[in-house]
Amino acid sequence: MRYLFRTQYRQDISLWRHNGDRFWYGLLAVMTLIAPLLLGEFYIGELGAVFIFAIAGVGLMLLVGYTGLISLGHAAFLGIGAYVNAVLLSHNIPFLVTLPVAGLFTALCGAAIGRPTLRMSGLYLAIATLAFGSIVGTVFQKWTAVTGGFDGFAVPTPTIFGIAVEGATGIYYVSLVVLVFVLFVSANLLRSPAGRAMVAIRDSEVSAQSMGIHLARYKTLAFAISAGMTGLAGALFAHYVRYLAPDAFDVLLSVQFVTIVFVGGLGSLRGAILGAMFVRLLPQFIAVVRDDLPFGIGRLPGLEPSLFGLVLVLVILFQPGGLNGMWLKSKVWFQAFPFKRQTGFRRQKSYAKSERLR
Amino acid sequence: MILFQTDDISVRFGGIRAVDAVSFDVRKGEVFSIIGPNGAGKTTIFNLISRIYTPTSGRLVLEDKDFTRTPSWQIAGLGIARTFQNIELFPNATLLQNLLIGRHCHSRVGFLSQLAFLPSVRKTELAHREKVEDIIAFLGLQRYRETLIANLPYGVRKVVELGRALCIEPKLLLLDEPSSGLNVEETEGMGFWIEDIKKDLGITVIMVEHDMSLVNQVSDRVMALNYGKVIAMGTPKEVQSHPEVVKAYLGGEVAA
Numbered sequence: 001m002r003y004l005f006r007t008q009y010r011q012d013i014s015l016w017r018h019n020g021d022r023f024w025y026g027l028l029a030v031m032t033l034i035a036p037l038l039l040g041e042f043y044i045g046e047l048g049a050v051f052i053f054a055i056a057g058v059g060l061m062l063l064v065g066y067t068g069l070i071s072l073g074h075a076a077f078l079g080i081g082a083y084v085n086a087v088l089l090s091h092n093i094p095f096l097v098t099l100p101v102a103g104l105f106t107a108l109c110g111a112a113i114g115r116p117t118l119r120m121s122g123l124y125l126a127i128a129t130l131a132f133g134s135i136v137g138t139v140f141q142k143w144t145a146v147t148g149g150f151d152g153f154a155v156p157t158p159t160i161f162g163i164a165v166e167g168a169t170g171i172y173y174v175s176l177v178v179l180v181f182v183l184f185v186s187a188n189l190l191r192s193p194a195g196r197a198m199v200a201i202r203d204s205e206v207s208a209q210s211m212g213i214h215l216a217r218y219k220t221l222a223f224a225i226s227a228g229m230t231g232l233a234g235a236l237f238a239h240y241v242r243y244l245a246p247d248a249f250d251v252l253l254s255v256q257f258v259t260i261v262f263v264g265g266l267g268s269l270r271g272a273i274l275g276a277m278f279v280r281l282l283p284q285f286i287a288v289v290r291d292d293l294p295f296g297i298g299r300l301p302g303l304e305p306s307l308f309g310l311v312l313v314l315v316i317l318f319q320p321g322g323l324n325g326m327w328l329k330s331k332v333w334f335q336a337f338p339f340k341r342q343t344g345f346r347r348q349k350s351y352a353k354s355e356r357l358r
Numbered sequence: 359m360i361l362f363q364t365d366d367i368s369v370r371f372g373g374i375r376a377v378d379a380v381s382f383d384v385r386k387g388e389v390f391s392i393i394g395p396n397g398a399g400k401t402t403i404f405n406l407i408s409r410i411y412t413p414t415s416g417r418l419v420l421e422d423k424d425f426t427r428t429p430s431w432q433i434a435g436l437g438i439a440r441t442f443q444n445i446e447l448f449p450n451a452t453l454l455q456n457l458l459i460g461r462h463c464h465s466r467v468g469f470l471s472q473l474a475f476l477p478s479v480r481k482t483e484l485a486h487r488e489k490v491e492d493i494i495a496f497l498g499l500q501r502y503r504e505t506l507i508a509n510l511p512y513g514v515r516k517v518v519e520l521g522r523a524l525c526i527e528p529k530l531l532l533l534d535e536p537s538s539g540l541n542v543e544e545t546e547g548m549g550f551w552i553e554d555i556k557k558d559l560g561i562t563v564i565m566v567e568h569d570m571s572l573v574n575q576v577s578d579r580v581m582a583l584n585y586g587k588v589i590a591m592g593t594p595k596e597v598q599s600h601p602e603v604v605k606a607y608l609g610g611e612v613a614a
Contacts, residue, residue, distance in 0.1 A: 009484050009487045009488065009491075010480070010484060012454075012487070013480065013483055013484075013487075185473050185474075188472065188473055188474060188475035189472060189473055191475065191483070192467070192472035192473075192475065192479055192483070193461075193462055193465040193467065193472065194469060194472050195472075196455060196458055196459050196462065197459070197462060199448060199450075199451055199455070199459075200448050200451075200459045200462075202448075202450070203447075203448035203449055203450055203451065204446045204447070204448055204449075206410070206442070206446055207442065207446035207447070207448070208448075208459070209410075209430050209431050210408050210410075210430070210433065210434060210439075210440055210446075211434055211459050211460055211462050211463065211522070211526070212431055212432070212433070212434030212435050212462050212463030212526070213431060213459075213462055214431045215431065221469070267450065
């Protein structure tokens with residue numbers, strides 16, 4: 001068991017808690033950097049997709065897990081990022097420009113959506129964002145002059161400093177860099193006043209306001225950042241799928257993003273990454289075991305969406321902390337081994353909320 | 359010297375006058391208590407001062423500055439902090455994070471520098487932390503510093519909410535029933551803290567309270583309300599023996 005002795009306040013706001021963190025995250029960095037040398041093309045492609053989903057997952061985590069606003073329209077933001085990036089690239093604008101522009105433009109769209117939907121929460125917000133998602137989807141289909149409609153178009157190969165970013169390995173490294181950037185920005189945000197304000201809004205709007213937090217400003221901000229990160233993911237997603245068509249950005253994709261956040265564990269950046277791994281790897285796992293399942297279950301239509309739904313329900317019922325909660329619990333278990341205490345793993349019931357000002 | 363005053367303030371919800379032409383002023387450094395039966399409009403006055411409600415008529419003045427139309431989120435910046443009757447902490451954050459949110463109105467760093475966590479942000483964060491640690495030491499909350507609010511007992515949460523309000527470094531502190539839900543000992547402790555806040559920190563306090571022993575212990579002046587109207591004002595003793603107040607609590611014919 002490690003006991004942290006803190007002698008300075010700055011230890012509490014540093015990114016790494018102790019040298020153990022530095023070692024393990026360093027090892028993880030080395031592993032991800034050399035992974036393309038060890039794994040085959042297919043696995044690197046899948047890992048790249050996990051990174052892309054993790055970027056979007058971190059974005060949605062800031063909105064859902066930290067600010068407490070739900071969105072069922074994040075596939076639309078992914079689509080906006082993808083189309084902006086691809087369309088600009090096909091006008092021969094360099095990738096190092098199109099990628100940030102895709103992120104910034106999507107962030108603006110997020111702010112534009114965030115602003116009018118501020119007064120809504122819960123179900124109403126979910127429905128409003130759902131509607132936004134389907135409107136954007138229709139725009140992708142009908143605005144044929146730009147998006148090519150249902151026919152879609154091939155995404156040009158990006159180049160960075162004259163080197164073509166090609167194949168699974170290229171996308172893998174670019175996604176890795178963007179993911180690290182997004183994680184760095186999120187971690188910074190969460191240890192700054194703005195991040196605390198977001199958490200405050202999630203937990204109690206009335207008292208956030210009486211602490212001097214401008215609700216409208218911070219909700220819009222959360223929407224913008226979340227959308228911007230998802231837009232970055234979208235730009236990379238365009239290169240992952242190589243051929244853009246509007247049907248890629250439907251409601252099911254939005255639901256997958258929400259699954260990332262809930263299965264990963266609300267209120268944890270690590271959870272967003274674990275959730276992305278789950279959401280990307282479950283279909284692959286199904287594909288592997290499909291033929292070995294008894295009674296022809298593997299050939300039933302809709303096996304994948306129903307498994308997603310089942311897992312989502314089971315996680316919400318039995319593991320509200322999600323994969324991150326499981327990770328933390330198993331860590332405590334191993335650290336305390338063999339002195340496991342059952343009470344430490346029991347779910348805590350928080351006090352019932354009495355009537356609130358609304 | 360007068361720190362805060364309300365000038366004929368009223369608010370109406372439909373046909374109900376929840377607060378009806380209430381005027382009072384609070385001197386710098388005093389503890390001013392508002393008492394009254396349930397539904398007398400005490401908490402409504404707090405919600406008017408913290409601008410959650412907008413008064414139908416009247417004025418709110420802090421240090422000669424009229425803030426009747428100031429938006430709610432700027433109230434903390436003016437130096438008015440409040441606690442809530444039913445505790446409105448951030449339950450899924452640690453005590454430390456809760457108190458740091460109290461410092462929000464004092465943070466002036468730009469958003470982009472927060473995203474990059476520039477040295478300037480680090481510096482102000484450390485300054486906030488030091489201030490928060492002062493409050494933690496003042497209220498003796500050290501051992502709960504890293505505990506989630508959801509896991510704290512009710513009595514401690516009450517103190518944490520007081521601490522969060524103090525982190526604003528207010529000129530005026532509004533305490534909405536600081537003793538509600540506390541046992542006798544905890545109420546006594548709360549009384550000592552209110553006295554310390556007045557004497558050591560020099561903060562002016564307006565308090566809504568039902569527990570008369572606490573009111574007697576800490577108040578300099580008391581105002582009694584009934585049906586949104588002021589029925590008595592003065593020292594705790596004067597107000598408690600005032601015939602209107604006795605009638606409001608015990609019933610009986612109100613003399614016209």
